[in-house]
Amino acid sequence: MHPFRGDRSLYPRIYSVVSRIPPGRVATYGQVASQAGLPRQARLVGYALSVLSNLSSIPWHRVVNAKGMISSRSGEKDCEALQRVLLEEEGIQFGPQGAISLRDFQWYPE
DNA sequence: CTAATGACGTAGA
DNA sequence: ATCTACGCCATTA
Numbered sequence: 001m002h003p004f005r006g007d008r009s010l011y012p013r014i015y016s017v018v019s020r021i022p023p024g025r026v027a028t029y030g031q032v033a034s035q036a037g038l039p040r041q042a043r044l045v046g047y048a049l050s051v052l053s054n055l056s057s058i059p060w061h062r063v064v065n066a067k068g069m070i071s072s073r074s075g076e077k078d079c080e081a082l083q084r085v086l087l088e089e090e091g092i093q094f095g096p097q098g099a100i101s102l103r104d105f106q107w108y109p110e
Numbered sequence: 111c112t113a114a115t116g117a118c119g120t121a122g123a
Numbered sequence: 124a125t126c127t128a129c130g131c132c133a134t135t136a
Binding site for chain 2: 066073080083
Binding site for chain 1: 131132134135
């Protein structure tokens with residue numbers, strides 16, 4: 001299915017950060033990487049999330065790219081649609097280009 | 111051994 | 124605003 005990419009031993013640190021994103025807010029891949037102590041490794045965050053189940057208790061759907069858009073996977077198009085629905089259910093609004101206003105919805109941890 | 115491949119980001123033009 | 128190149132790096136071909 002989804003082969004592991006990058007260093008699997010670093011995944012838990014990423015999940016720890018993602019789990020802290022509150023409902024109704026989003027974080028970017030780069031932001032999560034930095035907070036996990038892995039600056040400039042945004043891709044690794046994407047790999048870590050890619051092996052999660054859609055039903056995971058980890059809020060994978062609250063991570064978007066630096067443009068505030070849902071990043072495209074290879075295949076798995078329903079997953080992208082699901083992400084949007086989950087975010088809308090939390091009150092996050094999408095612009096006409098399918099982008100979220102990071103200014104309004106990005107998570108700024110204390 | 112080299113090249114391509116990613117749920118990405120950023121600097122520079 | 125848009126586009127191109129890199130940086131990133133384990134895994135795969």
